[in-house]
Structures are given as C-alpha cells and as structure tokens.
Amino acid sequence: MVQVGVPVLLDWSRHFFMLGYYTFLSTYASPVVRPFLNALPSKTRFKWKRHLESWKYGAGLDYKL
Known part of the structure; x- marks a missing residue:
C-alpha cells in the first residue's frame, strides 16, 4: 500500500x-x-433539503462544541 x-x-x-x-x-x-x-413542490423541497444536509455533513459541520 x-x-x-x-x-x-x-x-x-x-x-x-x-x-x-x-x-x-x-x-x-x-x-x-x-x-x-x-415555495417549492414537496418532492423538489425534499431533494433540496437533502442537498443542504449533504453540504453540512460533507463539511463536517454536523456537530456543536
């Protein structure tokens, strides 16, 4: 390796x-x-919320000190 x-x-x-x-x-x-x-339809809103979550977790911002 x-x-x-x-x-x-x-x-x-x-x-x-x-x-x-x-x-x-x-x-x-x-x-x-x-x-x-x-203001978005429910399916589109769901997809965008998952994007926002992936940005947060991908950045390592999913915890509080």
Missing part, C-alpha cells in the same frame, strides 16, 4: 478541496437557498 507520493497527495488534495467546497456551500449558499424551500 502506497502512503507517500504524488498520487496520494493528489487524492488527498481532492478530498481537502471538496471539504472546503462543502464548507463554502453550507456556510454561504445554504442560508440563501433555505428561505425559498417552502
């Missing part, structure tokens, strides 16, 4: 980038989208 090298660093970089991306979405996009959810 390779633990050091360019491929491992690139894989880690991808995960680190996605962590930042989800943190950005959860922090800035979620508050903008959330007020509009009640």
Whole structure:
C-alpha cells in the first residue's frame, strides 16, 4: 500500500478541496437557498433539503462544541 507520493497527495488534495467546497456551500449558499424551500413542490423541497444536509455533513459541520 502506497502512503507517500504524488498520487496520494493528489487524492488527498481532492478530498481537502471538496471539504472546503462543502464548507463554502453550507456556510454561504445554504442560508440563501433555505428561505425559498417552502415555495417549492414537496418532492423538489425534499431533494433540496437533502442537498443542504449533504453540504453540512460533507463539511463536517454536523456537530456543536
């Protein structure tokens, strides 16, 4: 199992980038989208709520200290 090298660093970089991306979405996009959810049909609202949850959990923001 390779633990050091360019491929491992690139894989880690991808995960680190996605962590930042989800943190950005959860922090800035979620508050903008959330007020509009009640105006959506129930199936679409359900899908958007799952997106908001995935942003929050993907960012590691699902806990309080």
